[in-house]
Amino acid sequence: MKKTFYTPIEVGDYKITDNFWKAKLDIVKDKMIPYQWEALNDRIADAAPSHCIHNFKIAAGMEEGAFAGCVFQDSDLAKWLEAVGYILLYKKDEELETIADSVIDIIEKAQQPDGYLDTYYIINGLDKRWTNLTDHHELYCAGHMIEAGIAYYNGTGKEKLLEVVKRLADCIDGTFGPEEGKIHAYPGHEIVEMALVRLYETTGQRRYLKLAQYFIDERGKEPLYFKEEIEKNGRSFYWERSLFQYQYYQAGKPVREQKTAEGHAVRAVYLYSGMASVAKETGDETLTAAVKELWENVTRRQMYITGAIGSSDYGEAFTFDYDLPNDEIYGETCASVGLIFWARRMLEMELKGEYADVIERALYNGCLSGMSQDGTRFFYVNPLEVNPEACRKDQRKSHVAVERQKWFGCACCPPNLARLIASLGNYACAFSENTMAVHLYIGGEIKTPFGNTRLIVDSNFPWEGKVKIKVIGGGGNFNLALRIPGWARGYTVTLNGEPTEGSCREGYLHLRRDWKDEDELTLEFPMRVEKNYANPNVKSDLGRVALTRGPLVYCLEEIDNGKGLTKIGIKEHAGYQLAADGMEAGEVDIITQGTIADDSGWGESLYRFDGPPNLNEIMLKFVPYYLWNNRGTGEMIVWIKDC
Structure with missing residues (x-):
């Protein structure tokens, strides 16, 4: 039996107009993106410096100086560019596009003739590149830059950054793999896996999918690459005496043998996202089974009610089942963002309400809590209980900030939020050969793949539970799958004012009919406290x-x-x-x-x-x-x- 997969709607095919999310998108465009550009250029008073743009200018030969900041600082600019690419689909902005184009020129100048791109090693010595995959994030930065190149191409039609990241991916492909003469290894911080699958989907070049599959299949095999690398370089291993050891990197055993989420939470969900992407594209049932088992462990035994994950400050990590302290939590914003990435990819493989429920829970709670209303202050850690005196005087809670910060020396979370919100349409609905599935009830206009049919969604979520969906255009015979939220105790549905029925499976109400222009569905979900x-x-x-x-x-x-x-x-x-x-x-x-x-x-x-x-x-x-x-x-x- 042929398996049905679901393709997310492209960001530009969902014109979001509802009061709640349009306001958030406007904040991203008008406040967050300009503010973060200033932060990347070290122009925010009394905020931790980024050094990011300065590093790229040094690497491009435009300025003098030494590399500064975290070894993975390049990724902050990549995420910012990705957010810009998405937001330009929401609303065109010539000034913003000009700024982005100018920094893409700098990135292109910094790129090496063989496609390599990482300012830390370009500045500090290319002879040392690929020698510390365990901790130095080259492949992590590459993954984010690949995502940026795809998003900016989709948002503007401009290919310069896309060509940069294709050369970068080709450089990685020429360096890593099972063939003799290549490095048989994988990244210390995952994300390049899902980025390579996206590059495959964008270009049709299957070698990118094969490389993503290789990184996943190679991970955790004996002899452990990270152990050999550390011993070869004579370095000490920070996690050697910890309970994590190599599972801090999810590399202590092959991925198909990992039954519980362990180690650094952000790395983990980025890996699981890549596993789901590769499983879908390759039809690997063993990988599918492994990622489903990990899903059950995370969402049924290691997830907070807000969609936060990673309960421990030590290692920013998962600990053990049901260990969910509220005041000592880590709950990094990036971890909730990564959980959403993973959930959407699970939805692509299987239309199941629990995946969309997690997207909704993490989005409205664990992610949005990471930013202030005006988009210029940020939480790294998202606690469920705070006493300011305890945070000042108790070492176990000292990682919990009692107010949002202007910026961070390690500023992964702010641009991650920007790119997530800017790409929200990509998470709201999806389609298969004969089905249009609505995951999130966000007001707006959806362009469907079924002829000229569009859907107009009228919603006042999260404040009210009434949703109207109007069919516009030529209509057609297709299945409309509407998610019944896990929190809803019952629902009513009418078509053109009359009660109608469908079949409810795995948390979705399926309505199959020959849709007519102006058909209008009304869903009501009682919103009880x-x-x-x-x-x-x-x-x-x-x-x-x-x-x-x-x-x-x-x-x-x-x-x-x-x-x-x-x-x-x-x-x-x-x-x-x-x-x-x-x-x-x-x-x-x-x-x-x-x-x-x-x-x-x-x-x-x-x-x-x-x-x-x-x-x-x-x-x-x-x-x-x-x-x-x-x-x-x-x-x-x-x-x-x-x-």
């Missing part, structure tokens, strides 16, 4: 609840509820009021009854045996988690006591 309970094995959340409404996770902030948020509980049968005012247009806050432990009569005793503290009744105000810390610094909590 829900108390969420964690698996009893999650010790951090035992006896606690988290409130959600639709796709949004909610939290308490000190500015609304006072200090001592860990003393607060929610009453068992409390009702909920929805408040329309707030920080964001259309924002819905939640007002309910709660209690707070009274310490006023406790005295000087640390402990006592004559009963628990009294509980005083209070009113609680919950705000969307992604908006926390936009009104000043203070305590914040997601999971609160269930009284």
Whole structure:
């Protein structure tokens, strides 16, 4: 039986117009991209310097100086260019395009005659290139530059950067592989795998797919390349005495033998994204089975309710099943972005609602929390509980920032957010030979592959659960697959005002018919305030609840509820009021009854045996988690006591 695969809609084929996401796209275009350009040029006052553009100018022979910044600093510019490519499909901007073209000229000048491109080694000595794949990120930077070349070509039709990255990929292909005389190795930080698959899809050159497949198949084979490389160079191995060892890089065993997510969380989900891409293109069932098993481990035992992953500051890593501390979490923004990359590629292989549910959960919560409302401040770490004093005085929590930062010395997260939001249409829907699947309900106009048919989506997600989808154009006979969100307790669907039925499979409602011009579907998902309970094995959340409404996770902030948020509980049968005012247009806050432990009569005793503290009744105000810390610094909590 022929397997059905799904192709994401191209970014330019989804014209996003809804109030929520259009506002975010405008922020990316008008605030984030210009701000990040200034940061890359070291022009943000009192912010950590990037050195990125300066490094490229030195490598291009345009300026003098030494390499500065992280060894992978090139990737920040690549991600910025990728975001620019996508945003130019949203709205043309000649000035922005001119800036991008000028920096692409610098990149082209820096590229070596054989296609090699990495400013760290161009500046510090090409004789040392490819000698520290374990830690020096050459292939990681290449992967991001390849993604940038494809996005900029798609956004502008200009081929200069695409030609640069094709030469770079050819250089890598001529260096790595199973053939005699090549290096039999793989990257320390994954991402080039999925980038090479995209380059294959763009150019039709199968050698790029074969190279991606080689990197995945070679990873973790004995003898371990990283171990040999470290010993050959006489370096010490930082992770040798840790529990991670080579699984920090997901390289301690072949990928098909990896049953649980281990090591650095961002590297892991980038690898899993590449595995899914290669599995789809090659039909490798063993690789498909492996990546599905890893998916189940991550999303059912190692993922926070916000879509954050990577619970430990040590190694920015996964730890073990159900270990999800709220105040010591790492939860890097890039890890949630990478989780979305992976989920979309799982959706390409199999139309299953749980993959789109994870995209939605991570997008609205774990990712958006990483940026301020104006797009100029950023979180690297995304906690679910914050006490500013603890972050200042407790080493275990010192990695948790209590307010968003202007920039970072390691600034992977800000441009990652920009490129994700700018390419949002790519995650919202997909198509197969006879099906149009809608994953996310984002208002806008979708160009379908079925003749002249377009879909007009009218949605006020995440604040309201009513969605209208109108068919425009010639129509045609095809299947429309509409996701039923995992959070929805029931739904109603009408066609042209009349109740209609379809078949519901794996979280999607399938409606097959000969669609007519002006046909209009209306979906309604009741958006109830829900108390969420964690698996009893999650010790951090035992006896606690988290409130959600639709796709949004909610939290308490000190500015609304006072200090001592860990003393607060929610009453068992409390009702909920929805408040329309707030920080964001259309924002819905939640007002309910709660209690707070009274310490006023406790005295000087640390402990006592004559009963628990009294509980005083209070009113609680919950705000969307992604908006926390936009009104000043203070305590914040997601999971609160269930009284």
